[in-house]
Amino acid sequence: MSQAERAGQDGSFLGPVDLTGLDSLFSSGEKELALQVRRFVDEVIRPDIADWYDEAVFPAEIIPELGRLGVLGMHLEGYGCPGRTAVEYGLAAQELEAGDSGLRTFVSVQGSLAMSAIHRHGSEEQKNEWLPRMAKGEAIGCFGLTEPTAGSDPASMLTYARQGAHGDWILNGSKRWIGLANLADVAIIWAQTAEHGGGRGIRGFVVPTDTPGFTATPIRQKLSMRASVQCEITLDEVRLPASAILPSDSAIGLKGPFACLNEARYGIIWGVMGAARDSFNAVLDYSATRTQFGTPLGGFQLTQAKLADMAVAINKGYLLAHQIGRTKDADPTKLTPAMISTGKLDNCRVAIGIARDSRQMLGGNGITLEHSPLRHANNLESVRTYEGTDEVHQLTIGRTLTGLSAFTTG
Structure with a gap:
């Protein structure tokens, strides 16, 4: 019996674990959305997740289906995004992770990190160029903050962006444990823009991944998140136009x-x-x-x-x-x-x-x-x-x- 069928039999949409009447906390629309995502997980994810995990395969073919399901950039308004509530997004997240953490991680990297960075900090041109396609799963994003020597302390990042004579930007450095990077069409890269920035000179850049000098290499032999993909990114004289920087004042510093x-x-x-x-x-x-x-x-x-x-x-x-x-x-x-x-x-x-x-x-x-x-x-x-x-x-x-x-x- 699938979890969706079991939930209906047990009364609460959360099934037999609901000892405290959690079901009553959510509206009928919220519960129906959760069950819709659960049906997707039952039909598309559960039959194959053991093989994907065993073979260390991320099923990229499901990305457009996630777009049609409406879970990419789910909490964002406008620009083709679903515009759902925080609670609706949370309910979708727990159904996705019931299938596998790698599945929810994909949705998180795409929507909560890459799309949120553009939606919150980007220019109108950046938003219109990327967000509608990302919401449909037609373009994939990644979020480059963590570095080989800067995990919990991002202020000490070594990736550096210098500005050229004509206002363009040149990025050098590396990032590690970056989800989706080898599949991504666009990367949000955070870099120091002042030699002694101490975190205050950190800025974000919208980097098309086909830009010369951008390389993403998957990390192999993982014991965790095997049905997911994480990469090391190398930035070698990656040259970007002045318009690539996230312009909002809210994007200055950490x-x-x-x-x-x-x-x-x-x-x-x-x-x-x-x-x-x-x-x-x-x-x-x-x-x-x-x-x-x-x-x-x-x-x-x-x-x-x-x-x-x-x-x-x-x-x-x-x-x-x-x-x-x-x-x-x-x-x-x-x-x-x-x-x-x-x-x-x-x-x-x-x-x-x-x-x-x-x-x-x-x-x-x-x-x-x-x-x-x-x-x-x-x-x-x-x-x-x-x-x-x-x-x-x-x-x-x-x-x-x-x-x-x-x-x-x-």
């Missing part, structure tokens, strides 16, 4: 990329709950059919205790995501970095714990791709790391609590 990162982090808060819910459903089904010592696993006290703890944790995670999503929809100015960090930190920790516990409850069978929890657990190692490690989010929350920054020791 506030430009950080605004986009917060959009991506918001999607993660919801997304990982989909992976947790899928892991829970997998082991709940297994516990009903797997018999040991003459008794279904679900009849043992230890199994029930673990299932109860998982379900309670998932309910709390959805309540946290819902609170943050409703706040974002009501007044985005009240969505603080501490709120985003709270959701990303705790929901990632909860989700990876549930996926690991679910794998354990599946016994030896749990290490095969016949079951989803270990695949989810491996993927969540990446999700927990990118868009801010646990430590980054702990220090963001700590700064809010104490009024003191502990990001540097100097």
